[in-house]
Amino acid sequence: MFSGTSRTGLEARLVARPKGLPGPGDFEIIEVAVPEPAVGHVLVRNLFMSLEPAMLMLIAGASDLPMPRYEIGEVMYGAAIGEVVASADPSLGTGDLVMHRFGWREYAVAQAGLFHRVDRDAYPTPSIHLGSGLVAYVGLMDAAELRPGDTVFVSSAAGATGTMAGQIARLKGASRVIGSTGSPGKAAHLTGELGFDAAFDYHDGPIVDRLREIAPEGIDVYFDNVGGEHLRAAIEVMSPHGRIALCGSLDRQSTGRPDDGPGDLLSVMGKRLTMRGFTVSDHRDRAPEFSTQFRTWLSEGAIVYDETVIDGLANAPQALLDLVKGAYTGKTVVRFGT
Ligand SMILES: NC(=O)c1ccc[n+]([C@@H]2O[C@H](COP(=O)([O-])OP(=O)(O)OC[C@H]3O[C@@H](n4cnc5c(N)ncnc54)[C@H](OP(=O)(O)O)[C@@H]3O)[C@@H](O)[C@H]2O)c1
Numbered sequence: 001m002f003s004g005t006s007r008t009g010l011e012a013r014l015v016a017r018p019k020g021l022p023g024p025g026d027f028e029i030i031e032v033a034v035p036e037p038a039v040g041h042v043l044v045r046n047l048f049m050s051l052e053p054a055m056l057m058l059i060a061g062a063s064d065l066p067m068p069r070y071e072i073g074e075v076m077y078g079a080a081i082g083e084v085v086a087s088a089d090p091s092l093g094t095g096d097l098v099m100h101r102f103g104w105r106e107y108a109v110a111q112a113g114l115f116h117r118v119d120r121d122a123y124p125t126p127s128i129h130l131g132s133g134l135v136a137y138v139g140l141m142d143a144a145e146l147r148p149g150d151t152v153f154v155s156s157a158a159g160a161t162g163t164m165a166g167q168i169a170r171l172k173g174a175s176r177v178i179g180s181t182g183s184p185g186k187a188a189h190l191t192g193e194l195g196f197d198a199a200f201d202y203h204d205g206p207i208v209d210r211l212r213e214i215a216p217e218g219i220d221v222y223f224d225n226v227g228g229e230h231l232r233a234a235i236e237v238m239s240p241h242g243r244i245a246l247c248g249s250l251d252r253q254s255t256g257r258p259d260d261g262p263g264d265l266l267s268v269m270g271k272r273l274t275m276r277g278f279t280v281s282d283h284r285d286r287a288p289e290f291s292t293q294f295r296t297w298l299s300e301g302a303i304v305y306d307e308t309v310i311d312g313l314a315n316a317p318q319a320l321l322d323l324v325k326g327a328y329t330g331k332t333v334v335r336f337g338t
Contacts, residue, residue, distance in 0.1 A: 009106035020256030078103030148173030228259035306330025
């Protein structure tokens, strides 16, 4: 039996459904009593949670996502990693490091089966378990069917998925990797630390013109994190039989409005292009293979893991907005207090 304690923790709730992007008043962060786990449950103290652009669509109540929207008055959810601090189930013990979906709160109490134990020694920091490498990997390998020698273009290349997609494309045999991003500084980061062959600021004139200059040979694979003008431009510049992996919709997520679409699809037919949407949850069977490769690449220094850490749950709502405004590079995570 477990007795009650006076432990409390912060949690973030949605208090209104905004039209367009949310403001700070659409969230409340409150301190609540943390119960001890009932039989079959565990209590987890969160260490890090993931911030993701898709959370803005869950706040807006979008119905076309493969996950439930956030409900007003309820704690929001999202990927997080934490440490078991009390267990009433034999499958998990105190001190275990676990991944789960109970983000946006300092403590999570739930059935043990909803927590997935991960290797404490896998990475230099537990936050790397929250990274977007698997998304990038399956987008390239399964959706885009990457081949050695391909010229690969990645949009939002300095973001969580983009930083991984560009580097993994290179490691998997791409001959040229090109990225687009939102500032000259981020473009320099891509061609410097992250080893992209070329990068451009998408504010710097029509994207189709930048792509034609940078990829006169055409593009074989486009990893689309953005939609809108990026997708239309890529379709124009794709080589015959090119493959587009539709990963994200940052154009829409950053404005709160649907983007204006892929345009005339005549070139998709004429050039026999493939456009394939994917969601990482359909490809979880790739996780062990990816994890083995990723750990090897990290230990050999073959890949750079780029991450921005925001301290404290209270700062998370503003950080979510800043994320899609381009304030950060790499994977953005919130670190909980110790
Ligand atoms: N299919 C799946 O299974 C799956 C899984 C995870 C994520 N996703 C989606 O993939 C996309 C990328 O996710 P992520 O977590 O890696 O996000 P991210 O790229 O880290 O997102 C933040 C970045 O978005 C960029 N951005 C914002 N508005 C933009 C616009 N209008 N045009 C171009 N770039 C813009 C900003 O970079 P700049 O400074 O460069 O503008 C910002 O740094 C998201 O749409 C996400 O929902 C899909």
